[in-house]
Amino acid sequence: MSKVLVIADHDGKRLGAGAARCITAAGKLGAAEIHIAVLASPAAAIAAEAAALAGVGKVLVVERAENAHPLAAVLAPQVVKLAAAYDYVIGPSNTFGKDLLPRVAALLGVGQVSDLMSVEGPHTFKRPIYAGNAIITVESPAGAKLVATIRTASFAAAGSGAPAPIEAASTDAVLPTHTRFVSLNAVTNDRPDLQSAARVVSGGRALGSADNFKIIYALADRMGAAVGASRAAVDAGYVPSDMQVGQTGKIIAPALYMAIGISGAIQHLTGIKDARTIVAINKDPEAPIFEVADVGLVADLFKVVPELTAALS
Amino acid sequence: MKILVGVKRVVDYNVRVRVKPDGSGVALDGVKMSINPFDEIALEEALRIRERGQATEVIAVAIGPDDVQTQLRSALAMGADRAILVKCDAEVEPRDVARTLLAVIRQEGIGLAFLGKQAIDDDAGQTGQMLAALWDRPQVSFASKVEINGAVARVTREVDSGLETLEVDLPAVITSDLRLNEPRYIKLPDIMKAKKKPLAVTDLAALGVNHAPQFKVLKTESPPQRTRGIIVKDVPELVAELKKRGVLS
Ligand SMILES: Cc1cc2nc3c(=O)[nH]c(=O)nc-3n(C[C@H](O)[C@H](O)[C@H](O)COP(=O)(O)OP(=O)(O)OC[C@H]3O[C@@H](n4cnc5c(N)ncnc54)[C@H](O)[C@@H]3O)c2cc1C
Ligand SMILES: Nc1ncnc2c1ncn2[C@@H]1O[C@H](COP(=O)(O)O)[C@@H](O)[C@H]1O
Secondary structure: OOEEEEEOOEOOOOEOOHHHHHHHHHHHOOOOEEEEEEEEOOOHHHHHHHHOEOOOOEEEEEEOHHHHOOOHHHHHHHHHHHHOOOOEEEEEOOHHHHHHHHHHHHHHOOOEEEEEOEEEEOOEEEEEEHHHOEEEEEEOOOOOOEEEEEOHHHOOOOOEOOOOOEEEOOOOOOOOOOEEEEEEEEOOOOOOOOOOOOEEEEEOHHHOOOOOOHHHHHHHHHHOOEEEEOHHHHHOOOOOHHHEEOOOOEOOOOOEEEEEOOOOOHHHHOOOOOOOEEEEEEOOOOOHHHHOOOEEEEOOHHHHHHHHHHHOO | OEEEEEOOEEEOOOOOOOEOOOOOOEOOOOOOEEEOHHHHHHHHHHHHHHHOOOOOEEEEEEEEOHHHHHHHHHHHHHOOOEEEEEEOOOOOOHHHHHHHHHHHHHHHOOOEEEEEOOOOOOOOOOHHHHHHHHHOOOEEEEEEEEEEEOOEEEEEEEEOOEEEEEEEEOOEEEEEOHHHOOOOOOOHHHHHHHOOOOEEEEEOHHHOOOOOOOOEEEEEEOOOOOOOOEEEOOHHHHHHHHHHHOOOO
């Protein structure tokens, strides 16, 4: 029977939202064992969170000072050592996994399946191409290790279960010093995380300024929602880059997505295809966003967004 | 220092791609092709580094069929000094692209390889990281700011939690994100000048690379379509509809 190794995403303190979804994906591979690797420093708190995910058989912890920040060039040789005992090495398709896993695959001498969205068989998978305009079924070679990033929006998060054993793993990997962490300018706020929130309110170019974007935050806060944005809003500097939703930003699957002053370009829609309910507010009745919206309101956002916020109190 | 820029020819981002009815792939006949947008950004950044006097030469490299010469000419018109086409008519997987670019890097003595963070056709996002691994050099993916200080690059990258800054020793691989810069427009005289710039054509065998695809595409299908829903007339109707659907809490 085959074995799966999930590489845990984390921010140095807490387990990331991708890991629980990777465990669910791993379950679909029909493997006998699912283990999760935590490469961090300090690692104990993250490992404990990983151990509590239902379906995890064992947590492998590699705690070295060099793992304080997730540098792909530093983590990859360690993952390669751990990978020796596994048939599948997977991680989330977020910036952590997208950076790390191709490096791991190349060192293992294999290719990678990016954004794996469904498991059709032990070696057949579906994944999106062309901004999700086409879905391909790919077959990987039967004898080789499979490295994949998991499209997290396609898999539910694993729940919690009885704690799995935590094992310290050491690797004799030689780590490079050519890559050094300088700083992380993290945007911290009390809002829910965009990638795992049940409700997301996004604003587009129509907002016109960072100051005007406040009406989006106010509505989101009233709804307990995370805040997202189109590329145009990010490029214009209204909001930071980590809020971009779409083909080249974050792919999300909330229960409710509200697109406000967003036209609905294909690159944006790729990011929200799996939302359960899409609501669009746009003053142009011809905007493409209405072709995919479950509920549309044709109106000037500067009038109706404050009205909506007030109505929800 | 010489800079290599990976240039992939892809279906233009404005084209709405359609799956062929028989599921054998996407319809590409007569479709507008362009340089992958992220590669234009990578090229722009390489040109700026050269214009600041921190690089001597910018080389655009593409792996693909003969028609890719059109995109390489555009890269030359934008300002690349010369171009190399590595001919291959078959589909090339990211790992093979990385192996090929590495062969060029070794041949040319490259100090910095600039790629896009992802090609908007396969959406793989793998090549830069694989190249860095095979080259055993640093990688900085999703770059939004690049500073070259002698033998070190200080690069800011867009990560899910914000902006991360790394310092790497050169040679290194950097992949571009959207906010790195805004690529310049090509002017007519540049197109004329580009016609005279060198464009070398080689192939995988000449570089000692075997074409070794690992994945087989069994089927291509259209994604499930979302359908147009209802239009409400005002905010009270919207609130009522959201409550009815139970999505407010
Ligand atoms: C390589 C590449 C990658 C890309 N990746 C992404 C991505 O990941 N995510 C992404 O979002 N985009 C992406 N894009 C950009 C995408 O093509 C669009 O340009 C972008 O999504 C447009 O943003 P927008 O809808 O906010 O702006 P616009 O298209 O300008 O739309 C603004 C909308 O607001 C409406 N409006 C204006 N005023 C009001 C008002 N007062 N009240 C109500 N409505 C109003 C208008 O009718 C219009 O529909 C990418 C593009 C490229 C080339
Ligand atoms: N056939 C190719 N020729 C040249 N560069 C390529 C090719 N394929 C990919 N690349 C480079 O690798 C980047 C990432 O591609 P991908 O890994 O396919 O998403 C692209 O933006 C290009 O810079």
